[in-house]
Structure formats: structure tokens, C-alpha cells
Amino acid sequence: MSQQPMNGFIGITNKQPASVPLASTGTVSSVRPCPHNPAVSCSNCRLSDLCLPIALNKSEIVQLDEIIERNRPLRKGEHLYRQRDEFRSVFAVRSGSFKSYVLGPDGQSRVTSFFMPGEIIGMDGIGNRIHGVSTMALEHSSICEIPFSQLERLSHQLPNLQSRFFAIMGNEIVKDQQIHTLLSSYTAEQRLASFLLSLSARYARCQLSPERFILHMTRSDIGEYLGLTLETVSRVFSSLQKKEVILVKNREIDIKDMTRLKAILGE
Amino acid sequence: MSQQPMNGFIGITNKQPASVPLASTGTVSSVRPCPHNPAVSCSNCRLSDLCLPIALNKSEIVQLDEIIERNRPLRKGEHLYRQRDEFRSVFAVRSGSFKSYVLGPDGQSRVTSFFMPGEIIGMDGIGNRIHGVSTMALEHSSICEIPFSQLERLSHQLPNLQSRFFAIMGNEIVKDQQIHTLLSSYTAEQRLASFLLSLSARYARCQLSPERFILHMTRSDIGEYLGLTLETVSRVFSSLQKKEVILVKNREIDIKDMTRLKAILGE
DNA sequence: CGTAGTGTTGAATTGAATCAAGTGTCGTGG
DNA sequence: CCACGACACTTGATTCAATTCAACACTACG
Numbered sequence: 085m086s087q088q089p090m091n092g093f094i095g096i097t098n099k100q101p102a103s104v105p106l107a108s109t110g111t112v113s114s115v116r117p118c119p120h121n122p123a124v125s126c127s128n129c130r131l132s133d134l135c136l137p138i139a140l141n142k143s144e145i146v147q148l149d150e151i152i153e154r155n156r157p158l159r160k161g162e163h164l165y166r167q168r169d170e171f172r173s174v175f176a177v178r179s180g181s182f183k184s185y186v187l188g189p190d191g192q193s194r195v196t197s198f199f200m201p202g203e204i205i206g207m208d209g210i211g212n213r214i215h216g217v218s219t220m221a222l223e224h225s226s227i228c229e230i231p232f233s234q235l236e237r238l239s240h241q242l243p244n245l246q247s248r249f250f251a252i253m254g255n256e257i258v259k260d261q262q263i264h265t266l267l268s269s270y271t272a273e274q275r276l277a278s279f280l281l282s283l284s285a286r287y288a289r290c291q292l293s294p295e296r297f298i299l300h301m302t303r304s305d306i307g308e309y310l311g312l313t314l315e316t317v318s319r320v321f322s323s324l325q326k327k328e329v330i331l332v333k334n335r336e337i338d339i340k341d342m343t344r345l346k347a348i349l350g351e
Numbered sequence: 352m353s354q355q356p357m358n359g360f361i362g363i364t365n366k367q368p369a370s371v372p373l374a375s376t377g378t379v380s381s382v383r384p385c386p387h388n389p390a391v392s393c394s395n396c397r398l399s400d401l402c403l404p405i406a407l408n409k410s411e412i413v414q415l416d417e418i419i420e421r422n423r424p425l426r427k428g429e430h431l432y433r434q435r436d437e438f439r440s441v442f443a444v445r446s447g448s449f450k451s452y453v454l455g456p457d458g459q460s461r462v463t464s465f466f467m468p469g470e471i472i473g474m475d476g477i478g479n480r481i482h483g484v485s486t487m488a489l490e491h492s493s494i495c496e497i498p499f500s501q502l503e504r505l506s507h508q509l510p511n512l513q514s515r516f517f518a519i520m521g522n523e524i525v526k527d528q529q530i531h532t533l534l535s536s537y538t539a540e541q542r543l544a545s546f547l548l549s550l551s552a553r554y555a556r557c558q559l560s561p562e563r564f565i566l567h568m569t570r571s572d573i574g575e576y577l578g579l580t581l582e583t584v585s586r587v588f589s590s591l592q593k594k595e596v597i598l599v600k601n602r603e604i605d606i607k608d609m610t611r612l613k614a615i616l617g618e
Numbered sequence: 619c620g621t622a623g624t625g626t627t628g629a630a631t632t633g634a635a636t637c638a639a640g641t642g643t644c645g646t647g648g
Numbered sequence: 649c650c651a652c653g654a655c656a657c658t659t660g661a662t663t664c665a666a667t668t669c670a671a672c673a674c675t676a677c678g
Contacts, residue, residue, distance in 0.1 A: 246513060260528065314625080
């Protein structure tokens with residue numbers, strides 16, 4: 085029912101054994117999550133149980149499939165759409181990751197969201213048919229495009245789909261409220277702990293290791309998202325490493341003590 | 352199309368002449384916005400052009416009317432629902448105002464939203480059928496209750512209503528993203544300026560004065576919403592008053608220089 | 619190999635929080 | 649109607665967490 089079901093598969097299906105040393109020379113190989121194969125359909129997509137199709141039956145999924153356009157992959161830095169673009173579609177991340185951001189009057193940017201496989205991008209345009217943010221690929225990524233007029237039409241035929249999309253938007257609202265409380269009352273360390281735990285849970289959802297993963301965003305992106313400077317982000321990472329809660333090597337994160345990381349939030 | 356149409360009626364229909372002195376002994380009488388009359392229907396509700404019914408035709412409004420329950424008014428401090436309550440309905444504010452808040456682990460509260468007439472409360476429960484926040488009346492207030500299962504069923508029959516509700520949720524998401532950027536990059540003064548301008552625009556929507564209005568929430572509520580302490584809220588109000596941008600008398604606000612108030616955001 | 623972008627760390631500064639003391643306001647009950 | 653008490657608000661002094669400014673190191677990529 086929830087877009088992020090807490091259905092207990094966190095940590096049980098890691099392709100990456102926890103014992104592989106992080107400090108090895110290569111990158112963490114398990115973090116290449118999903119194939120960029122455009123031939124896949126919702127029916128056989130391995131993200132189907134955490135994406136739009138949840139709660140749809142087989143024939144409904146086939147109908148959804150028909151309106152989805154599977155575009156060419158995006159390269160790192162490419163935009164899916166830009167602020168003020170006309171809104172036409174929402175997008176489901178198939179592989180890779182994205183950030184959404186706004187540019188302030190003085191040109192500095194603030195990151196509003198990160199997106200991982202199975203998550204829905206573009207709901208910022210539904211209200212007034214103009215995108216309120218820009219969205220950019222953080223790495224080589226592929227997406228499913230869902231023209232919104234067709235999604236509305238199909239939702240009108242399939243009550244389950246209407247219900248599902250209401251639920252997705254509702255979850256987005258809850259998530260935004262949680263970030264509201266994070267930004268209005270957490271310390272820098274609590275913000276980073278919360279951020280890492282969120283990424284961890286979302287990697288688990290994609291059947292990837294919740295303990296070891298790559299940050300595809302820069303320190304500056306993280307800072308803009310959490311309301312901190314990039315220097316503070318760097319300092320907190322260093323401090324958490326010194327406390328042996330996490331291990332950081334460049335963009336690689338290894339959560340050494342999940343319990344203590346969670347405990348940071350409870351104080 | 353938008354829930355908060357910028358269709359230019361800001362400031363043209365003030366019941367309260369701008370010349371009435373704020374420092375008079377009584378409260379600002381124009382701030383009693385809407386009748387608490389439970390007999391009114393959507394068709395003749397004067398909020399109908401900024402509430403759920405926008406974009407519905409007459410017969411559609413009649414059908415919407417049939418599923419709406421017009422409950423007894425709530426007194427100041429009464430809860431509409433509490434965090435973790437089962438989600439059953441969304442609510443439209445008919446008169447008065449509300450705050451939503453969450454209680455942290457240590458019992459301190461953080462305000463996540465304020466609601467004014469014509470706005471929709473309760474979308475925090477749509478995603479997982481449990482309310483994520485508590486919502487309380489800030490003054491004597493009345494609401495329309497819309498059982499969500501019936502709203503979904505009716506949306507399925509009326510494409511315009513489905514579309515309208517998607518748009519309302521989309522606008523909520525955009526609003527939350529704007530608060531995200533506010534909290535992650537604005538100074539205390541910018542936050543308060545933005546807050547006052549938001550209230551001003553929303554009072555204008557209700558055909559009330561955008562320059563002079565009552566704050567029905569405490570300084571502490573405002574601080575919890577904006578990520579500031581109540582002392583800082585008080586200090587910034589005093590400072591804006593010294594600069595002659597606003598005039599504050601207890602809970603009464605008089606915006607003396609809208610241009611300079613807006614200019615605070617542009618730096 | 620060099621350069622631009624990204625990240626780390628230190629020192630000084632500052633905006634807002636905290637601590638503290640006091641005033642103002644409102645609702646209640648005598 | 650007034651006195652009381654609880655709550656809301658203001659203002660000042662001090663502290664502190666995070667920013668800013670600055671210098672330098674690492675990495676990736678043509």
C-alpha cells in the first residue's frame with residue numbers, strides 16, 4: 085500500500101557480501117543496480133513491486149504498459165526537464181539516480197529531492213502544468229515516461245490505478261513533511277544520519293546492500309538538500325568516521341554501526 | 352486550475368478600509384471570515400471558487416455535495432484528528448484556521464502546516480491510511496468532512512473531480528518544496544517575511560484584507576513552523592516594526608510597506 | 619601531464635539559540 | 649467586577665553550532 089513498504093526485506097538480499105573490504109582500489113561493483121534494457125515491460129520489470137504497478141493485476145499492468153514510453157537513457161548531467169517547462173509527463177526511474185533543484189534569484193541552487201529506481205519524478209508539475217523544479221541525472225540513468233493525460237485517462241478506467249496514484253502523491257506529501265521537521269529542528273549530524281538511513285532503506289528496496297553504497301551526488305548537492313554547507317557535510321562525515329559509525333572513502337559509504345547511526349536521531 | 356490562483360483579486364475587495372487605525376482597542380473585526388452555518392452547500396458556499404469544487408460543473412457539484420458531511424464546529428484547541436489515527440476523510444476548511452504538527456521522540460512539537468478557509472486538510476493520511484500528523488483548530492472553526500473512500504469512488508465517476516484532486520495534491524507538493532528551500536537557505540528575517548506574505552495572499556483569497564490580519568497562532572507555533580525559536584520570531588517582528596515595514600500589536604499584523612517586505616526575499 | 623572540479627581541514631566570524639528576567643494578556647472563579 | 653494564575657510575549661546577555669574565508673589535497677578526465 086505504501087510506496088516504501090517496510091516489508092522486511094531490508095538487508096536480506098545483498099548481492100554484495102558485507103565482508104568485501106571497502107578500501108579496495110575499485111568502486112563498489114554492486115551499485116550498478118538495474119539493466120538499461122529498453123525492451124523490458126512493467127510485467128517483467130524487477131522494480132514492478134515498488135513502482136507504479138503495485139496493487140494492479142496482470143491485465144491492468146498490460147494496459148499501463150501500453151501508455152508508457154521507454155526513452156533512451158540519460159547521461160550524467162542531462163536534464164529530464166527544466167524549471168518552467170510545460171508539464172507533460174511523470175517519470176519512473178528504471179535505473180540510475182536523479183536530483184531535482186531550483187535556482188534562486190541570485191543563481192544559487194537548492195536541491196529539493198533525490199530519486200532512486202522505482203520512484204516517481206515530476207509530480208511538481210501536476211498542480212499548475214508547469215514544472216516547478218529542474219531534474220537532472222546524477223549518473224547514466226534510464227526512465228519510463230508516462231504521459232500524464234494518458235495516466236489520468238487510464239486512472240479513470242482503472243480504480244486501482246487511481247487509488248495507487250493518490251497513494252503515491254500522498255506518500256510524497258508525507259515525505260516532504262518529514263523533511264520539513266528535519267530541516268526545522270535537527271542538528272547537522274542528525275540531518276546526515278537521517279539522510280544516510282534514508283538512502284540505505286531505499287537501496288535495500290532495490291535489493292542492494294543497505295550498508296555499503298555509492299553517493300552519486302556531490303557534497304554540495306547533499307548540503308543544498310539538507311540546508312548545510314558542503315564543508316559541514318564533509319566535516320560531519322569525517323566526524324562520524326572518527327566515531328567508527330561509518331566508513332567514508334570518497335563517494336563510497338560503509339555503514340559500520342547501523343544501531344548507533346539510528347541512535348543519533350533519538351536524542 | 353491551481354489551488355491558489357493568482358487571478359488578481361488580491362487586495363481589491365477588502366471589507367476593512369485600510370485607514371482604520373490598528374492601535375484601536377478592539378480586535379480587527381474583518382477577520383471573522385466565514386459564517387459557521389452548517390446549512391450551506393457547495394453550490395452556495397462563497398469559498399466554492401477556491402476549494403474542491405473548482406473546475407466542476409453544477410451537476411458535479413451537487414454530487415460532491417451529497418458525500419460531504421458538515422460537522423459541528425470545532426472549538427479552539429480541539430483536534431480534527433491525531434497522529435496515528437486511522438485515515439478516513441479529508442477536510443475542507445470552511446471557516447477559522449488549523450495547525451498540523453508532529454510530536455518528536457522527546458515530546459517537543461514541530462508544526463508542519465497552517466490551514467485557512469478553502470484549503471484541504473488530511474492528505475497526510477492518503478498514502479498509508481494512517482495520519483502522519485495531528486491537526487488542531489487555532490480558533491472556533493468549521494469544516495466540511497469528505498469521506499475519502501467516497502471521494503475516490505466519485506472521482507472515478509467524474510474525471511473533472513479526479514483531475515482536480517490530483518491538482519490539489521500536486522499543489523501541496525509544490526508548496527512543501529518551497530518550504531524546503533525556505534528552511535534550507537533563508538535567514539530568520541526572510542522566513543518571517545515569506546510567512547507574512549503567504550498569509551497575506553491567503554487572506555486575500557478569502558476576500559479579506561491582505562494588509563491587516565490576525566495571527567491565530569502563537570509565536571511558538573510560528574517558530575516551530577519556520578525552524579526558529581519563539582524568541583527569534585519575536586525579535587524579528589520587533590525589528591521589522593522598527594524599520595516601519597510592519598506594525599505589530601500582539602496578534603494583529605499591519606503590513607505598512609508590502610514592497611519592502613517582498614524585497615527582503617530578493618537578497 | 620595538467621587542469622578543473624571535488625573534497626578536506628583549520629581559523630575566525632556570526633546568526634540564531636539558549637538562558638534569564640521581566641511585562642502583558644486573557645480567562646476563571648471568587 | 650476584580651484578583652489571581654497561567655500562558656504568551658519581549659528584551660537583554662551570553663553561548664554555540666554552523667558558516668565563511670582560506671589554503672591545500674585528491675581524483676578524474678581530456
